[in-house]
Amino acid sequence: MAQFNLKINGTDLEVNVDPQIPMLWVLRDHLNLTGTKYGCGIAQCGACTVHLNGTATRSCMLPVSAVGNNEITTIEGLSESGDHPVQKAWLEHDVPQCGYCQAGQIMSAVSFLKSNPSPTDEEIEGAMSGNICRCGTYVRIKAAVKTASKALNS
Amino acid sequence: MTLLKTKVGRRSFLKTSAAAGGGLMISFSWLASCTSSTSKAEVLAMPEEWFELNAYLKIGENGVTTIFCPNPEFGQNVMTSMPMIVAEELDMDWKNVVVEMAEFNAALYDRQFTGGSQGIRRGWNPLRMAGATARHMLKEAAAAKWNVPASEITTQSAKLMHKPSGKEAGYGEFAMAASQLTPPEEVTLKDVKDFQIIGNSKKNVDGKKIVTGAKMYSLDIQQEGMLTAMVAHPPAFGLQLKDFNPESIRSMPGIVEVFSFKTYTEDYGRNFFDTNTFPELVAIVGKSTWEVMNAKKALQVEWEKFSKQSFTMDAFGQKTEVSVPPGLESSQDHLSSMRREAAKPGILLRKDGDPDKVFREAAKVIEKTYSAPFLAHNPMEPINCVAEVTPDKAVIYAPTQAPGFIEGAIANRLGLTLDQVEIAMTRMGGGFGRRAYCHYMVEAAVISQRMSKPVKLVYTREDDMTFGIYRPAYMATYRAALDEDNNLIAYHVKAGGIPESPLGRGAANRFPAGAVDHYLAEEWSVNSNITIGAFRAPRSNFLGGVEQSFLDEVAEAAGKDPIQFRLDLLKKSRENPVGENNDYDPDRYAGVLELVRDKSNWGESNEAHRGVAAYFCHNSYAAHVVDIKMVNGTPKVEKVTCAMDCGVVINPDAAANMAEGAIVDGIGNAFYGEMTFQNGRPEKSNFDGYRMIRMNEAPKAIDVHFVKNEIDPTGLGEPPFPPIFGAVANALYKSSGNRYYTQPFLKKGVSLG
Numbered sequence: 065m066a067q068f069n070l071k072i073n074g075t076d077l078e079v080n081v082d083p084q085i086p087m088l089w090v091l092r093d094h095l096n097l098t099g100t101k102y103g104c105g106i107a108q109c110g111a112c113t114v115h116l117n118g119t120a121t122r123s124c125m126l127p128v129s130a131v132g133n134n135e136i137t138t139i140e141g142l143s144e145s146g147d148h149p150v151q152k153a154w155l156e157h158d159v160p161q162c163g164y165c166q167a168g169q170i171m172s173a174v175s176f177l178k179s180n181p182s183p184t185d186e187e188i189e190g191a192m193s194g195n196i197c198r199c200g201t202y203v204r205i206k207a208a209v210k211t212a213s214k215a216l217n218s
Numbered sequence: 219m220t221l222l223k224t225k226v227g228r229r230s231f232l233k234t235s236a237a238a239g240g241g242l243m244i245s246f247s248w249l250a251s252c253t254s255s256t257s258k259a260e261v262l263a264m265p266e267e268w269f270e271l272n273a274y275l276k277i278g279e280n281g282v283t284t285i286f287c288p289n290p291e292f293g294q295n296v297m298t299s300m301p302m303i304v305a306e307e308l309d310m311d312w313k314n315v316v317v318e319m320a321e322f323n324a325a326l327y328d329r330q331f332t333g334g335s336q337g338i339r340r341g342w343n344p345l346r347m348a349g350a351t352a353r354h355m356l357k358e359a360a361a362a363k364w365n366v367p368a369s370e371i372t373t374q375s376a377k378l379m380h381k382p383s384g385k386e387a388g389y390g391e392f393a394m395a396a397s398q399l400t401p402p403e404e405v406t407l408k409d410v411k412d413f414q415i416i417g418n419s420k421k422n423v424d425g426k427k428i429v430t431g432a433k434m435y436s437l438d439i440q441q442e443g444m445l446t447a448m449v450a451h452p453p454a455f456g457l458q459l460k461d462f463n464p465e466s467i468r469s470m471p472g473i474v475e476v477f478s479f480k481t482y483t484e485d486y487g488r489n490f491f492d493t494n495t496f497p498e499l500v501a502i503v504g505k506s507t508w509e510v511m512n513a514k515k516a517l518q519v520e521w522e523k524f525s526k527q528s529f530t531m532d533a534f535g536q537k538t539e540v541s542v543p544p545g546l547e548s549s550q551d552h553l554s555s556m557r558r559e560a561a562k563p564g565i566l567l568r569k570d571g572d573p574d575k576v577f578r579e580a581a582k583v584i585e586k587t588y589s590a591p592f593l594a595h596n597p598m599e600p601i602n603c604v605a606e607v608t609p610d611k612a613v614i615y616a617p618t619q620a621p622g623f624i625e626g627a628i629a630n631r632l633g634l635t636l637d638q639v640e641i642a643m644t645r646m647g648g649g650f651g652r653r654a655y656c657h658y659m660v661e662a663a664v665i666s667q668r669m670s671k672p673v674k675l676v677y678t679r680e681d682d683m684t685f686g687i688y689r690p691a692y693m694a695t696y697r698a699a700l701d702e703d704n705n706l707i708a709y710h711v712k713a714g715g716i717p718e719s720p721l722g723r724g725a726a727n728r729f730p731a732g733a734v735d736h737y738l739a740e741e742w743s744v745n746s747n748i749t750i751g752a753f754r755a756p757r758s759n760f761l762g763g764v765e766q767s768f769l770d771e772v773a774e775a776a777g778k779d780p781i782q783f784r785l786d787l788l789k790k791s792r793e794n795p796v797g798e799n800n801d802y803d804p805d806r807y808a809g810v811l812e813l814v815r816d817k818s819n820w821g822e823s824n825e826a827h828r829g830v831a832a833y834f835c836h837n838s839y840a841a842h843v844v845d846i847k848m849v850n851g852t853p854k855v856e857k858v859t860c861a862m863d864c865g866v867v868i869n870p871d872a873a874a875n876m877a878e879g880a881i882v883d884g885i886g887n888a889f890y891g892e893m894t895f896q897n898g899r900p901e902k903s904n905f906d907g908y909r910m911i912r913m914n915e916a917p918k919a920i921d922v923h924f925v926k927n928e929i930d931p932t933g934l935g936e937p938p939f940p941p942i943f944g945a946v947a948n949a950l951y952k953s954s955g956n957r958y959y960t961q962p963f964l965k966k967g968v969s970l971g
Contacts, residue, residue, distance in 0.1 A: 065471075082471065082508065082509075085508045086508070089506065089507050089508040092438075092507070093440075093446075093506045093507050093508065094506070096440050097431075098431070098433055098435075098437075098438035098440070099430070099431020099432070100431070101437075101598070101599070101647070102437065102507075102600065103598050103599075103600070103679065103905075104679045104904050104905045105678060105679055105904075106679075106904055106905070106906060108904065108905035108906050109598070109905050109910075111598060138431065139429075139430065139431030140430070140431050142430075146426055146429060146430035151429040151430065154425075154428075154429045155421065155425050155426065155429060158419075158421050158422055158425060158871055158872065158875060160293075160422060160424075160425060160428045160429070161293030161294070161295070161648075161875060161876070161879055162292055162293030162597070162598065162599070162645075162646060162647050162648040162649075163293065163424065163427075163428035163434070163645070163647070164435065164597075164598040164599045164647030164648060165598045165647075166428050166429060167428075167429075167431045170429060185918065188913075189913050189914040190914060192913045193912040193913045193914040193915075194912075195912075195913070196598070196905065196910050196912060197598075197913075198596060198597060198598045198648050198650075198883075198910065199293050199598075199648060199879045199883070200878065200879035200880070200881070200882025200883045200886070200911070200916065201875065201878070201879060201882075202882055202911075202912075202913040202916035203878055203882070203916065203917065203918075203919065203920050204875065204878070205913065206913065
């Protein structure tokens, strides 16, 4: 066990955990931030995607000891009241079915649009293919990313 | 207008634990901050008091209305569509509706089961009745107060109006008075043409919660004092627990207890959904997921081959002993055992005319054999369950498609009565059939009882994927006989699988049965210790694809356009049907083919390689046209055009979403889906080995169309799934010149065609 000072969603938090524990379980079990989902545990599905200094990162393979001073943002901290343009675009296109993967999808999309504000369809497909949606909402995810891109650029 | 006999229970009459004026799930406190009321609740002013009109709805004094969704939600969006039906007959103003998931209560609700695409079909009348009954009671209450005949009162958008006197009031004003009236014995339902909510797209009521990461899934439940548990199961089918060393992990951080247990009692008569792949498991219980996960990896456990294993099945009171075959099976053996069994005479399911003679004398005979592997469901939320068992009560929070089929097993195993088992249906992170088999709820309950603490049972992804309950492996041989004029004169299907056939009497009576003078359907099966379960459109998910692939080849051999070929057969089936019990409506079947032909501009020149397929199952009709382009030798699905006939469409945009999902799911499984075994051991255990379709492999566009009619609604989650396998195979043929007989189609190292 060791003590770690983390900055999560703009708040300084202190946890006393095994240095090897992945951030996914720190968030879910120790900080009760359960919007970040467990899907595979091996960085294959993207359900656990969070931002590390604004960049999409798979929290299931990120040991707490590797976080250091970097700031973590989870779906709960993406916007004050769920009105980030990407979240709004998700609602406009009524994207979710079961909904379980969507927090990870949204976190990937937000990070991607920061690095590429006006992506082509192929660029969206490439950037988002690390996130599995078992319900198959990909066509709507792509449409929502395009809508969000327009909103962010306007 | 339709008159309907009413039968509506009232929550507070039947459920004594519900608080007066509340009817809320009082005992279910853990999710208090995250029960399923919509995010709209945050902006709507909540009433000070609720008045319950029946089990499906309660109205506040300010008019805000809560509608309960009776069926489990796993992404099919019943949380929105079912309340829409109630709201329609209630004449409710949708923006003042709050939706909550109902409690599981067999006395109050008809069929709290998600499966078979039957939710909307079977819920149609009860849901309409609930809304219409409440509206009737509101009118009665207003009539009494206003001293006018109830027949003169009209309703619109949550308002009661008496035009002759000019009196008008909102529902909230009469909610209390209405709640005290006796429900009418029969009610009048609206005409389809008068629908205002049904048929107009409404956003997913849980959308805001989903995109903000709110707590909705049982895996998200955190409770003071709650323990986390995992179970170790045999790594291969055919193995059972021999021994384990609890001391090997007892001193690891966070570990509280390690013990073995049997999920079911020995003499319990299991129902169809009580599939229990591994009867004895080792439970590892600790304080956090990570600690338990690590301990599970370190646990020293020995497994052994079993020579004998059996259990008791109770099929509607008929008890039988079922033996599980021993042995460690491999996929290679499966293929040869299926081929061997397929070569023997099958079990006759249907015979019209004299197929033997016609096949012998035919001008042309086409014979093809198709196969498909086991599939894992792989819902994104791994199997899990939260249970709190006390000496006189079990409270279970579970992602479950079938609470009614597991409560008996839970009560039996815990030594409680059915009344002492409370089940809360949490939103499921997918199901696809997997969560109809709820052994994990019994497991969580057993562990909680042993620990005398609330317990969250969590399966790792690897546990989930290697625990059995797969889609069966299948094989089918089709034969078609053509006469000299290229008419289809005989048709033969012989299908089987491990451990069950995809055919059965139901599917044997589907198209093209009824359209061919000489028809033969037979089946066979090979037993196995690998457990199986319903997987989106069970049996049809194989048959629909391969049959439609075969018909494409027959149409080509006959020199006919594949859509016209099917339409000609349907015309014959309509005008001069062969045999009896034909299980489809030729007009509606032809309707989706004609619609997809029109919407896809079939027949016009197109750069893409196109394939078509249509199928009828789960009471609905679906047809697809798939456009594929080859890019650097890899097939890319450019577009799918889909036509469906499922009667009245409740929530059109959400219905389109469901069809889009089924299409993507089908393409993924057709291209990549496969579970294989070596010496009983599943060879894939996570998404690194088990390939799931991703965005760059999904269709670039999906265009969904619904046949417009006023027929009572039927299922939607499953029917678009089976035919996509066929449409994909037929488009692949156009792109490569090779026919695709073996699923998955894009498996490396397998020669295709």
